[in-house]
Amino acid sequence: MNYSSFIPPQRTLMGPGPSDVSARVLSALARPTIGHLDPKFVTMMDEVKALLQYAFQTKNPYTIALSAPGSAGMEACFVNLVTPQDTVVVCRNGVFGARMIENVERIGAKLVVVDSPWGRAVEPQQLEDALKANPDASVVAFVHAETSTGARSDAKTLCEIAAKHDCLTIVDAVTSLGGSELKVDEWGIDAIYSGSQKCLSCVPGISPISFSEKAVEKLKGRTDKIQSWFLDQSLVMGYWSGDGKRAYHHTAPVNSLYALHESLVMLHEEGIENSWQRHHNMHNKLAEGLAALDIEFIVPENERLAQLNTIKIPAGLDDAKVRSFLLNEFNLEIGAGLGQFAGEAWRIGLMGFAARQENVTLCLAALEQAIAKCK
């Protein structure tokens, strides 16, 4: 068998992630590898922490980039902050809420599920009711931006309710970080995780996380061992800590962190509010064009994510055929439906570097042709 270098096509990535990665970030990615304990690298890590604090709008000292994808970030929040003695209320309105439930089950904690319909925001009153019915609840977990449905929940209100019932909050911001208003400190979020490959437009494989002081206190107060060695943040802290010597835990993904640093520098240059606004503006342009094509959204207008547009597949169109046509004719990737929406919806991402006028225009023009040709 002969093998040769893999030369990928140049796609336009408008699915649920990974999103388009700019040449600037790719170029940072390819800079020479240095050691994970090199003093120059440690200096860069400090900048990554500060830039992530900016992106999350937090002063949490424990704000780091986890060396694995967003689903490992989720697991890190759960295994470090949920003990088998906890009662956890998980709000589920899509695939990623369901994955949170998997995490709670594997820890063996008591689970309370608050179900909201797919494609809708989490209903605050339902959370309030669940917490009243379960006074022993100690943790509330929900997804800010459901990547499987395109629904945005009201994180601020949900956190207020959790705080009233003295619960720690774990929030999934995989798709929201950089694309939707998100204020970790102001909203009182205790543990949050995201992914590098969505609105930060970095390569996939890294999960930014942040723990409040209350969360760090809970972790430090644990007398049992965290069930994962790799994700045990009491050990990882020794490597990311700002004070003095960095203790070896595992080898950090050096080059991916170069790329994350660059994407965060770009976000800082643009300004976080400007980035939120840009996503919003591009969403409006896309929505206008979709309306002209008679394509309907799944999520009600005031619960929609700007960066992930879930739309109904028009009647008479073959799902897979359209997506293949877009990929083969225009090198354009849009996302299939997931879970309950498989075969019924498409997910059009406008994330990070992909939230650009040229992408909106290409997508609408290509969709128009696809609709004409794939009936």
Add this chain to the structure above:
Amino acid sequence: MNYSSFIPPQRTLMGPGPSDVSARVLSALARPTIGHLDPKFVTMMDEVKALLQYAFQTKNPYTIALSAPGSAGMEACFVNLVTPQDTVVVCRNGVFGARMIENVERIGAKLVVVDSPWGRAVEPQQLEDALKANPDASVVAFVHAETSTGARSDAKTLCEIAAKHDCLTIVDAVTSLGGSELKVDEWGIDAIYSGSQKCLSCVPGISPISFSEKAVEKLKGRTDKIQSWFLDQSLVMGYWSGDGKRAYHHTAPVNSLYALHESLVMLHEEGIENSWQRHHNMHNKLAEGLAALDIEFIVPENERLAQLNTIKIPAGLDDAKVRSFLLNEFNLEIGAGLGQFAGEAWRIGLMGFAARQENVTLCLAALEQAIAKCK
């Protein structure tokens, strides 16, 4: 605060990893990101699997690249293949054997430790004795190439002993894969993990793993849930499986896998036996030069790793001062001692692309100057 792009220095990496990454691999890393379910990407994944089978010398269908560093690869082997009902014999002769023990403890399985001195190979007779004394043992775990000490254990013999006692074997090949003779099928290894950043000279962050059919059978036969969702290989299989549709589990680190593919293509071009021989040859040249400098090895000659040379810090030299001198004057990184050897040893890596004549020559010449200047 102002932030700007991070431009790393161009180092020569001769520590315990990451090793020097070639321009060819860095260039592959920076190719345009495509979707993790893109048909072109799936084709590349199939090649990564076949190339990893070649590197591991196995026909195991379950041979994949885990989306996280080697220590997550270790944990994946343990949490998937060790149940709380198992008795696990762990051979410890350095930091990574100790980490295996951490894994067993966090699973709650019964643990038997076979200790060998730091800097020495695992003693087969001790394993044999431990298995005779613990007839309920079901798993044997050991480190092939101890990155903390530079000792190479006789994996073939250890696996033979384990097989005689009907035990599944878990082998750490983080530092050996590509650098030392390693034959997964011929030696009867059931579960093996490695890292991308050692003798494959890829960027850090990926862990190649391979499970034998016996290991897959054990995993599939489990009725309890694996304690980690992210590392649950019964779920990951759906994404890496060769048959039909790839089920979404998490977003694969697309660009890092481009780089791994390229580094494996390079290994295939060179030939695995030639790569082993090259590491051996460079080690001999380095050893010759070190002898001329009156520097002694820690590990006895027949137990030494070619790719990781642990040497005694000559009397009267300041450990940190020498390493800083090498880094600042020559952009040369060598490794500090770890654990028991901290402050007493250096670790000189000759891994993958770093196992080159020019690196050996630079290292010896720079060390000679450092010895003269840092007394």
